Amino acid sequence: MEQQQEVNGRVITITSGKGGVGKTTTTANLGAALAARGRSVVLLDADIGLRNLDIVLGLENRIVYDIVDVVEGRCRLRQAMIRDKRLNNLYLIPAAQTRDKEAVSPQQMRALCEELRRQFDFILIDSPAGIEQGFRNAIAGADEVIVVTNPEVSSVRDADRIVGLVEAAELPVPRLIVNRIDPELVRRGDMMSVEDVTEILSIPLLGLVPDDESIITATNRGEPVALDPLSRAGQAFRNIAARLLGEDVPFMVLEAPDGAWRRLLRALGFGGSRQGQAVRGGGAG
Amino acid sequence: MGILDSLFGRRNAHRPQGSAQVAKQRLVEVLVYDHVKLTPDVMEAIRDDICRILSRHLDVDVDRLEINILRTERGDRFVANVPVRRSGTGARVRR
Numbered sequence: 001m002e003q004q005q006e007v008n009g010r011v012i013t014i015t016s017g018k019g020g021v022g023k024t025t026t027t028a029n030l031g032a033a034l035a036a037r038g039r040s041v042v043l044l045d046a047d048i049g050l051r052n053l054d055i056v057l058g059l060e061n062r063i064v065y066d067i068v069d070v071v072e073g074r075c076r077l078r079q080a081m082i083r084d085k086r087l088n089n090l091y092l093i094p095a096a097q098t099r100d101k102e103a104v105s106p107q108q109m110r111a112l113c114e115e116l117r118r119q120f121d122f123i124l125i126d127s128p129a130g131i132e133q134g135f136r137n138a139i140a141g142a143d144e145v146i147v148v149t150n151p152e153v154s155s156v157r158d159a160d161r162i163v164g165l166v167e168a169a170e171l172p173v174p175r176l177i178v179n180r181i182d183p184e185l186v187r188r189g190d191m192m193s194v195e196d197v198t199e200i201l202s203i204p205l206l207g208l209v210p211d212d213e214s215i216i217t218a219t220n221r222g223e224p225v226a227l228d229p230l231s232r233a234g235q236a237f238r239n240i241a242a243r244l245l246g247e248d249v250p251f252m253v254l255e256a257p258d259g260a261w262r263r264l265l266r267a268l269g270f271g272g273s274r275q276g277q278a279v280r281g282g283g284a285g
Numbered sequence: 286m287g288i289l290d291s292l293f294g295r296r297n298a299h300r301p302q303g304s305a306q307v308a309k310q311r312l313v314e315v316l317v318y319d320h321v322k323l324t325p326d327v328m329e330a331i332r333d334d335i336c337r338i339l340s341r342h343l344d345v346d347v348d349r350l351e352i353n354i355l356r357t358e359r360g361d362r363f364v365a366n367v368p369v370r371r372s373g374t375g376a377r378v379r380r
Contacts, residue, residue: 151305152308156312157312185305186305189304189305192309196305200313
């Protein structure tokens with residue numbers, strides 16, 4: 001590592017309960033956005049047996065050692081750290097692909113986090129789905145937890161369960177990211193709004209991310225969308241990273257794509273205000 | 286925008302509410318039960334007990350007895366709706 005002096009980094013676990021809501025994408029993009037802001041960041045893939053964070057970052061060909069090699073002493077910590085291709089202050093510690101979640105204990109995770117926080121400003125842990133041992137390991141060394149959910153019934157229900165477990169673990173109240181919002185569906189009343197979701201979960205909103213094709217194309221290429229200046233989702237992740245740095249960034253207002261009728265109505269002076277309101281979440285700030 | 290709405294928004298007129306409201310309502314209900322940790326079995330047992338006790342004193346319409354846990358601003362609330370028959374007439378009393 002470049003920096004020799006010790007820092008006291010923040011350990012943040014990104015989790016969700018339900019699988020497939022965007023934990024790994026969120027972890028990769030917050031890491032990239034924080035690193036782009038000049039912070040030193042290490043991403044820890046705690047989804048042992050289902051390694052994915054390396055793919056999202058496009059680093060899958062560089063893996064030699066993994067997290068289980070570190071805790072079992074087969075390599076030194078820095079040997080398992082893969083430096084990102086684009087950002088020289090972003091590192092990844094990959095999960096093991098051929099082991100299971102019992103390969104690491106909560107004590108080992110805590111020790112690893114303590115070691116990492118002396119070297120990095122941010123340690124972001126990508127939690128596995130579920131509420132079992134893998135999840136418990138992922139929050140064992142955390143200072144803060146971010147819960148990712150989608151605006152649909154089962155992922156919000158699982159998020160609620162996670163909130164309860166995080167509180168039972170005596171960690172601070174987690175903050176919420178609502179991912180994959182489709183503004184057009186929200187406008188039609190066929191998708192819960194960010195407001196609906198935050199009201200139900202009653203935890204602080206950290207950010208909202210629109211459903212965006214650019215996430216798919218960026219993931220296909222192994223490039224974090226947060227580094228794409230033109231992407232709305234990328235902007236959303238950059239906003240969240242800024243909030244993690246303590247900045248007061250207003251929540252993104254998601255506009256549904258205008259249909260011909262709606263444009264006409266608006267031109268005639270009707271119905272200009274409704275759509276922004278329907279999608280916007282829990283107040284500004 | 287009433288007139289224009291009825292002209293262009295006719296498709297929605299058949300649906301009293303969007304599916305998002307349905308989703309929200311279902312979520313609120315399921316979370317109440319998740320929080321209170323009541324299984325349908327336990328709810329059924331509570332229902333039976335209520336029927337048994339009230340039936341000692343009242344002519345309870347057992348089939349229409351409803352119990353629910355509702356989420357309110359002041360916390361979760363157990364609510365029972367117990368229809369009773371007027372003695373002798375067999376007519377049902379509305380709530």
